[in-house]
Amino acid sequence: MGGKVTCTLGEVKNRADFIIYWGGNPADCHPLHFSRYTLIPKGKHVPEGRKGRTMVLVDVRETPSAKHADILLQVKPGKDFEVITTLRALVKNQPVDAARVAETGLTLEQLQDFVDRMKNARFGVLFFGMGLSMTRGKHMNSAAALALVAELNAYTKFVSMPMRGHGNVTGADVVMRWTTGFPFGVSMSRGYPRFNPGEFSTIDVLVRGDNDATLVLGADPGATMPQPAIDHLARTPTIVLDPKVTHTSRLARVHITTATTGISAPGTVYRMDEIPLPLKPILESPYPTDEEVVHRILEKVKEKPAWTPASYKEVPCA
Amino acid sequence: MLRITGGRVYDPANEVDGEVRDVCISGGRIVEEVTGADVRTIDAAGMVVFPGGVDVHTHVAGGALNFARAMTPENHRNAAKFTHSPELRAGVGGTTPSTFATGYLYAGLGYTTVNEAAVPVLSARHTHEELRDTPLVDKSCCVLMANNELILDLLEEGETERAKHLLAWHLWAAKGYGVKAVNPGGVTAWKWGKDAKILSEPVPGYSKVTPAKIISSMAAMVDELELPHPMHLHCNNLGAPGNIDTTIETMKVLDGHRAHMAHLQFHSYGGDDWDTLRSESVRLAEFFNEQPNLTADAGAILFGDSVTITADGPWQHLLYQLTGRKWGNLDVENETGCGVVPYTYKGTNMVNAVQWAVGLELLLLINDPWRIYLTTDHPNGACFWRYPEIIHLLMNADFRRECIEKLPDKALKRIHLPGIDREYTLSEIAIIISAGPARALGMPQKGHLGVGADADVVLYNDDSDRERMFGHPRYLLKGGEVVVEEGDIRKMVDGREFIVRPSYDDNIEEYLRPLFEQYYTMSFENYPVEMERLEGADIRECG
Amino acid sequence: MTQKTVENATCTFCGCVCDHIGLQAEGDRIVKTKRACGLGEAWFKNHTAEDCYPDALVDGKPATVDEAVEAAAEHLYQANMPLVYGLSNTTCEAQRNAVALAEWVGGVVDSHTSL
Numbered sequence: 001m002g003g004k005v006t007c008t009l010g011e012v013k014n015r016a017d018f019i020i021y022w023g024g025n026p027a028d029c030h031p032l033h034f035s036r037y038t039l040i041p042k043g044k045h046v047p048e049g050r051k052g053r054t055m056v057l058v059d060v061r062e063t064p065s066a067k068h069a070d071i072l073l074q075v076k077p078g079k080d081f082e083v084i085t086t087l088r089a090l091v092k093n094q095p096v097d098a099a100r101v102a103e104t105g106l107t108l109e110q111l112q113d114f115v116d117r118m119k120n121a122r123f124g125v126l127f128f129g130m131g132l133s134m135t136r137g138k139h140m141n142s143a144a145a146l147a148l149v150a151e152l153n154a155y156t157k158f159v160s161m162p163m164r165g166h167g168n169v170t171g172a173d174v175v176m177r178w179t180t181g182f183p184f185g186v187s188m189s190r191g192y193p194r195f196n197p198g199e200f201s202t203i204d205v206l207v208r209g210d211n212d213a214t215l216v217l218g219a220d221p222g223a224t225m226p227q228p229a230i231d232h233l234a235r236t237p238t239i240v241l242d243p244k245v246t247h248t249s250r251l252a253r254v255h256i257t258t259a260t261t262g263i264s265a266p267g268t269v270y271r272m273d274e275i276p277l278p279l280k281p282i283l284e285s286p287y288p289t290d291e292e293v294v295h296r297i298l299e300k301v302k303e304k305p306a307w308t309p310a311s312y313k314e315v316p317c318a
Numbered sequence: 319m320l321r322i323t324g325g326r327v328y329d330p331a332n333e334v335d336g337e338v339r340d341v342c343i344s345g346g347r348i349v350e351e352v353t354g355a356d357v358r359t360i361d362a363a364g365m366v367v368f369p370g371g372v373d374v375h376t377h378v379a380g381g382a383l384n385f386a387r388a389m390t391p392e393n394h395r396n397a398a399k400f401t402h403s404p405e406l407r408a409g410v411g412g413t414t415p416s417t418f419a420t421g422y423l424y425a426g427l428g429y430t431t432v433n434e435a436a437v438p439v440l441s442a443r444h445t446h447e448e449l450r451d452t453p454l455v456d457k458s459c460c461v462l463m464a465n466n467e468l469i470l471d472l473l474e475e476g477e478t479e480r481a482k483h484l485l486a487w488h489l490w491a492a493k494g495y496g497v498k499a500v501n502p503g504g505v506t507a508w509k510w511g512k513d514a515k516i517l518s519e520p521v522p523g524y525s526k527v528t529p530a531k532i533i534s535s536m537a538a539m540v541d542e543l544e545l546p547h548p549m550h551l552h553c554n555n556l557g558a559p560g561n562i563d564t565t566i567e568t569m570k571v572l573d574g575h576r577a578h579m580a581h582l583q584f585h586s587y588g589g590d591d592w593d594t595l596r597s598e599s600v601r602l603a604e605f606f607n608e609q610p611n612l613t614a615d616a617g618a619i620l621f622g623d624s625v626t627i628t629a630d631g632p633w634q635h636l637l638y639q640l641t642g643r644k645w646g647n648l649d650v651e652n653e654t655g656c657g658v659v660p661y662t663y664k665g666t667n668m669v670n671a672v673q674w675a676v677g678l679e680l681l682l683l684i685n686d687p688w689r690i691y692l693t694t695d696h697p698n699g700a701c702f703w704r705y706p707e708i709i710h711l712l713m714n715a716d717f718r719r720e721c722i723e724k725l726p727d728k729a730l731k732r733i734h735l736p737g738i739d740r741e742y743t744l745s746e747i748a749i750i751i752s753a754g755p756a757r758a759l760g761m762p763q764k765g766h767l768g769v770g771a772d773a774d775v776v777l778y779n780d781d782s783d784r785e786r787m788f789g790h791p792r793y794l795l796k797g798g799e800v801v802v803e804e805g806d807i808r809k810m811v812d813g814r815e816f817i818v819r820p821s822y823d824d825n826i827e828e829y830l831r832p833l834f835e836q837y838y839t840m841s842f843e844n845y846p847v848e849m850e851r852l853e854g855a856d857i858r859e860c861g
Numbered sequence: 862m863t864q865k866t867v868e869n870a871t872c873t874f875c876g877c878v879c880d881h882i883g884l885q886a887e888g889d890r891i892v893k894t895k896r897a898c899g900l901g902e903a904w905f906k907n908h909t910a911e912d913c914y915p916d917a918l919v920d921g922k923p924a925t926v927d928e929a930v931e932a933a934a935e936h937l938y939q940a941n942m943p944l945v946y947g948l949s950n951t952t953c954e955a956q957r958n959a960v961a962l963a964e965w966v967g968g969v970v971d972s973h974t975s976l
Contacts, residue, residue: 002389002643002644003389003638003644003645003646003647003658003659004385004389004646004647005645005646005647006646006647006648006649007647007648007649007650007651007655008440008648008649008650008651008839009651009839010651010652010837010838010839011509011649011650011651013651013837013839014651014652014837015509015510029875030875030876030877031898031899031900031901032877032879032898032901033877036839036877036879036881037839037877042836043837044467044652044836044837045523122510123509123510134976150638150645153511153635153647154639156511157509157510157511159647159649163876164876165875165876166875166876166949166950166973167873167874167875167876167878167949167950168873168878168948168949168950168951168952168953168956169876169948169949169972169973169974170876171948171952171953171956172948172949172956172972172973172974173388173972173974174384174444174953175953175956175957175960176956176960176970176972177384177387177388177416178379178384178387178416178417178447178448178451179407179409179416179417179418179451179957179960179961180408180409180410180416180960180970181387181391181394181397181409181410181412181414181415181416181419182387182391182394182410183387183388183391183974184971184972184974184975185969185971185974185975186960186963186969186970186971187968187969188402188408188963188964188966188967188968188969188970189942189967189968189969190401190967191401191402191403191408191967192399192400192401192402192408192409192410193394193408193409193410193416195391195394195395197975200969200971200975201971201975201976202944202946202969202971202975202976203975203976205944205969205971206944210942211940211942211943211944211968211969212940212941212942212943213936213937213939213940213943213944213968214943214944214945214946215933215937215943215944215945215946215959215962216946216947217945217947217948217951217955217959218947218948218949218950218951218955219946219947219948219949219950219973221946221947236940237936237940239932239933239936239937243908243914244914245914245915245918249918252918253919253920253932253936254917254918254919254920254929254932254933254936255915255917255918255929256916256917256926256929256930256933257914257915257916257917259910260908261873261950261951261952262870262871262872262873263891263905263908263910264908264910265951265952265955266952267952267953267954267955268443268447268952268953268954269871269873269878269952269953270444270878270953271876271877271878272876272877272878274381274384274385274441274444274648275440275441275840276441276443276444276447276953277840277844277871277878277880278443278844278848278871278880279870279871279873279952280867280869280870280871281867282865282866282867282870282884282886282891283865283886283889283890283891283909283910284910285910286910286911286912287914287916288926289952289955290951290952290955291951291952291954291955291958293926293930294955294958294959294962295958296926296930297930297933297934297937297962298958298961298962298965300930300931300933300934300935301934301937301938301962301965301966302404302965304934304938306403306404307938307965307966307967402964402965402967407961407964408964447953451957840880840881841869841880841881843868843869844869844871844880
């Protein structure tokens with residue numbers, strides 16, 4: 001099983017009568033999510049707005065989002081996968097071990113009630129945040145959540161959506177998919193796109209010391225990454241494009257100040273549901289945009305003798 | 319300036335059928351004659367000369383296809399690789415090729431124009447961004463309208479005239495070329511987990527709007543707006559056993575209005591369930607032959623891996639349940655939806671064998687090649703880069719019989735193909751891959767080699783292995799530029815995008831704005847695609 | 862001081878990408894936001910168009926953009942396996958160029974998604 005059963009945010013606004021947030025705290029991290037897209041607005045088929053919807057918050061602690069919830073399900077840290085797997089079993093009326101359920105911090109009654117509500121929803125949605133996708137289990141948790149939602153469609157309409165942070169990280173996925181065929185972690189070292197998470201994902205590349213130069217834009221890994229990765233950035237030539245002189249800029253060989261996205265730089269960004277939106281910059285920046293600087297670097301590279309990749313067939317096989 | 323000399327020219331739109339004659343090119347167009355010292359001559363002796371191919375129905379760009387790319391990275395690992403060079407961007411082929419690779423793969427068939435067949439207005443900006451990165455072909459888009467709830471709400475209230483203005487407004491907002499109807503009413507029903515299977519029954523959530531009403535009113539709107547391409551229609555009940563009745567009923571409902579029936583193969587089945595499924599291509603072709611208002615594309619399938627991508631959400635949920643494989647679904651607020659399910663057609667599977675036969679049967683039984691075109695509903699039935707396999711099957715009855723012998727016995731009594739001896743001629747192939755679809759799209763500058771046409775010209779070796787022949791053009795000219803030479807892609811040129819500007823009452827915006835603000839989640843001002851986003855837009859005023 | 866207003870501006874701070882924001886600017890800074898959340902308001906107000914950073918730094922010393930572009934191109938061109946990373950807080954147009962650059966230098970291109 002794989003894939004994703006999802007929708008644009010307006011579908012949630014217009015239809016959802018049952019909303020789950022799992023491992024996320026939108027009240028603090030996506031402050032307009034409730035009021036503009038999901039819980040509070042009056043929708044085409046939910047004319048009563050908030051009163052027409054039930055909200056369940058699943059998290060390891062009671063966050064400020066809890067006061068918006070009708071039901072709070074507090075899971076023991078690291079037990080999300082077990083909870084989702086139990087829910088998947090209950091959805092299909094399979095027996096579950098009550099003793100194992102107890103380890104999750106929730107009771108069988110709570111979970112059965114949760115499943116009944118999901119099945120009885122007219123249109124349900126599960127939003128999941130980094131509390132699910134970046135904790136123990138990581139992408140296995142996300143996959144389990146996606147599977148739960150897909151399977152619920154045998155009973156009612158149900159969709160899911162990851163709560164993506166970081167401005168236009170969704171756009172990065174979208175653009176890389178259409179230009180290279182893959183969403184992230186793409187190597188062009190053989191001259192054509194190859195995808196292999198773990199081999200070509202940035203932290204792995206940096207910690208192993210695989211690369212010998214880095215261009216950083218729209219990120220500040222010097223402030224967030226594990227120390228061995230930062231050490232490698234400092235050891236090898238690093239180039240930073242950023243509106244500010246960042247932590248990474250300070251360890252870089254080259255820093256170029258660029259115009260701030262959306263405030264001074266025009267262009268396109270993608271919302272978490274992959275809807276593209278135009279930017280409307282208001283301030284004229286003294287600095288060039290990322291788009292322009294990357295283009296100028298590319299033009300300089302093009303002036304140099306062409307690098308010809310080894311033919312695929314000539315790469316010796318082990 | 320350029321002269322192609324010595325080739326046998328197939329230009330059915332101008333009634334040229336294999337005559338050896340020169341084709342002259344200047345300024346990106348076909349001209350009467352070129353003279354002077356700077357005329358390049360291509361010796362086409364032993365080759366056949368075709369107008370560049372035109373794909374009337376394909377899915378190559380936008381949110382749904384890009385969703386499929388995310389879901390199936392494994393399909394790219396063993397796919398064709400396109401290696402970076404100073405002239406060409408890198409890419410991967412496979413079931414959902416990257417954009418640059420899409421351009422190369424089409425050029426590698428001799429195709430120069432493609433119609434992306436399913437674009438939501440809400441994410442049309444995305445589609446155009448991808449099309450801008452799809453080189454070597456000219457492009458157009460069909461915009462999804464038949465499940466747009468704001469339009470359906472007006473039909474419910476009997477406000478057909480206002481609905482027409484709203485449709486026209488949306489078409490321009492999306493910078494589209496044509497109007498697409500997918501499973502009319504069924505996609506909006508899917509938003510409640512339901513479908514619309516019976517044409518005369520109200521769509522869930524409505525009391526007066528039926529699929530039949532949507533089909534007939536929307537086809538009439540497209541005709542009244544004088545759009546160059548008729549309503550592009552994906553019928554209800556796609557893929558379902560017994561759906562022939564729905565398809566024929568749909569043609570009756572159209573009542574003389576123009577329509578293009580998409581991927582007809584998926585709509586031509588008899589039987590009550592998967593065990594009793596059978597081909598109804600004879601019945602369908604006989605009825606279709608009598609409907610001069612209609613054109614169709616085959617939507618043929620070939621055995622092998624595919625990814626099914628369609629706005630038909632309920633069908634995709636069923637396919638997911640049948641296969642137990644990955645399932646992607648993306649409902650688009652107020653407008654449409656899409657489903658993505660990877661699928662492998664197997665020659666040993668009775669249902670797949672029937673589907674394989676039905677696609678070929680329709681191409682062979684519909685008697686006017688000007689009204690049936692070669693497609694696989696890429697990537698649904700097979701990838702577009704496998705078209706040459708189908709051409710070989712159409713042109714060679716002996717080869718077809720060899721393939722039929724390999725089908726499972728229980729499929730044989732459910733199909734008509736073994737009894738069909740027809741073989742396509744080169745001229746008929748030129749019609750179904752170029753001249754016909756260009757005419758159906760209403761693109762007078764495409765699909766022929768007459769004076770004034772765009773200089774999109776392809777030269778193939780005249781090879782009795784038609785699969786090899788059509789899969790390896792010797793030369794391809796795009797807008798007069800030689801982009802494929804001796805079988806190699808030599809350069810990237812950008813294609814144009816064809817869009818229409820239909821006339822509508824400007825007051826429709828004042829009607830739409832408050833509804834939009836209530837039902838959508840983006841700002842009204844940010845909804846229409848900006849003209850500046852399109853590179854090389856070619857605007858046609860309509861109505 | 863020049864004043865400017867923009868309606869339906871798009872906020873790129875979080876993944877919601879709200880596009881209904883009203884902005885009012887005086888000179889080189891945004892002084893008022895409408896309909897933005899607390900995070901969005903801070904984002905808009907904290908990013909001015911002041912000339913408060915060097916155009917570029919090469920080996921820690923102020924440089925022109927041309928010099929820095931030249932140095933960046935040389936580092937990436939000379940590398941056996943360059944990495945292009947980040948791509949979150951930037952536009953799709955810049956992302957598109959970044960993929961092209963990674964292709965030209967035969968490197969890896971990756972975003973926050975891999976974290």
